[in-house]
Amino acid sequence: MADTDRSPFTPGRPRGPELRYGNRPTMKDVAARAGVGLKTVSRVVNSEPGVTPDTERRVQEAIESLGFRRNDSARVLRKGRTASIGLVLEDLADPFYGALSRAVEEVARAHGTLLINGSSAEDPDREQELALALCARRVDGLIVIPAGDDHRYLEPEIRAGIATVFVDRPAGRIDADTVLSDSFGGARAGVAHLIAHGHRRIGFIGDRPRIHTAVERLRGYRTAMADEGLAVSDSWVSLGTTAPERVRAAMLEMLTGPEPVTAVFAGNNRVTVTVVRVLAEQPRRVALVGFDDIELADLLGITVIAQDSAALGRTAAEQLFRRLDGVEEKPVRVALRTMLIPRGSGEIPPS
């Protein structure tokens, strides 16, 4: 995948209506629109006395129609308010996001900025509600792990100067800074590893098909199989929720069907933990490579395609602070490399 070889922050291809950072309306714009002096706007913005209700209303209307927002760094100096950034997560209990959040927090902290998190629980409406609630609570910037596929609702916020970076999955229908892992390349390398160890009937169990990473990893699986001229039976591919019962049923079906698999590629860490349990119960040994590293996978001998979740969070946060520092450039798209870690399960030969 070409993206993988790019150095971070070279411009990506525009893929939607372009949003410009840095063109925020100023207090001067508000003053002109409201037909008042700059000092009056300043008084209204800072809730200082000395403005008649009518004038205040006019200024407020100008603020709203222009999408004006206070310059927050100036405001921090003046009012002592702590700067903050928001992070919209997908699942608070997934350890993958734990490491990512902590990395974002470390960067935020180095910039004297608080991190405020929330979770969409994989619900697009909840994602929107949370992202806008964080904006309303005056975060200076936003990092989003998207659940939905339409982020036009953020356009007014971005135009108003809230820097926004997407991580783990791309933004939908807007062009914005995005930091991803190379899901396609990682899955392709993992499946190629199983093929190199002699497997021909390889299963793929992934997350729901509306999730970008699930689709990219499936594409990596199919490409690796095609690279070696191997056909893929429909019964070897299963996408759906990562609930243990669903994954267990999918795994058992692949093991007992007319063309039973001798190896399986697990599409993420939630899938892997259930697959490991199911395979531990089987009489014959089945090879496994899982996407995402897992704590204690070393002791269990689980071969994985590791994402660097801390690097994802760190890279996204650093890009956010570049934007907050006023760097103006086209939205960038970064894909971070993954790493194959052989530990035994991926090196089991076909039975």
Next chain:
Amino acid sequence: MADTDRSPFTPGRPRGPELRYGNRPTMKDVAARAGVGLKTVSRVVNSEPGVTPDTERRVQEAIESLGFRRNDSARVLRKGRTASIGLVLEDLADPFYGALSRAVEEVARAHGTLLINGSSAEDPDREQELALALCARRVDGLIVIPAGDDHRYLEPEIRAGIATVFVDRPAGRIDADTVLSDSFGGARAGVAHLIAHGHRRIGFIGDRPRIHTAVERLRGYRTAMADEGLAVSDSWVSLGTTAPERVRAAMLEMLTGPEPVTAVFAGNNRVTVTVVRVLAEQPRRVALVGFDDIELADLLGITVIAQDSAALGRTAAEQLFRRLDGVEEKPVRVALRTMLIPRGSGEIPPS
């Protein structure tokens, strides 16, 4: 421990200056103090026009001196603002807190309320900064996993009506609703289990001594040893950070000292993962019981004292919403039971 047998939410003993919930100043109090009418206060509070700057300043002064806060549920109805609660975590990357946060979020969601998180990274100053920042961003309530041991800084917020519940560790120097696991009883049961399997030289590796749970678990260890008339050598007890290098060094020292241990009790999940790795490298088998369950511990055969981290989060959140619903009672203190899960490592006999 008597606390364990209490049903949730029977009042606890007061342990500090008592804070009363529900005695919030009203708009009427503000009006009386500022010497204006109720309608005027309402205009100021809701940023409506029709108030002179001088009057507004008088009202604002009354609001500040009384610690008045808008009635937020009424406000949600009027302004469509989303209700929210804040959660101050200790470490975003610790899976124990992931499950706890998700449980809090589920309760919040069932109440139509957003959850906003942040992490103290085990730094008392950061905890205070974050908790106050969340209050300033108008959360309706706060759940705190404390890093510090003095929470008097929250008294003005609690008096002003921000419901506050502490979880996992108790509040310091204020009396507030608190939901804990029975750390003492759990550790005592885990060490008794090792003794019952024939061990006499048992090590304890725990978190830093300023952390309440670390101290309680050490007390459980010492009590279990004393229960059986067993002496504890100084070289068997090690408290400190949970950094892998620190835990590894402590474990190796206990294994190679003049009175080498035949079993070890690990004080939390961060300690356990390192101890498991060190023990896997040893020529002789050493028994292990760890506090906290760990993902895949079943496959690795690790015996644990499991806390129900989801129940901790759920119980704390439900208590918070009882407070937000206006329930007035003395602060309660709940200790949730832990559970011994034998899986092999705790049943290894002394070598």
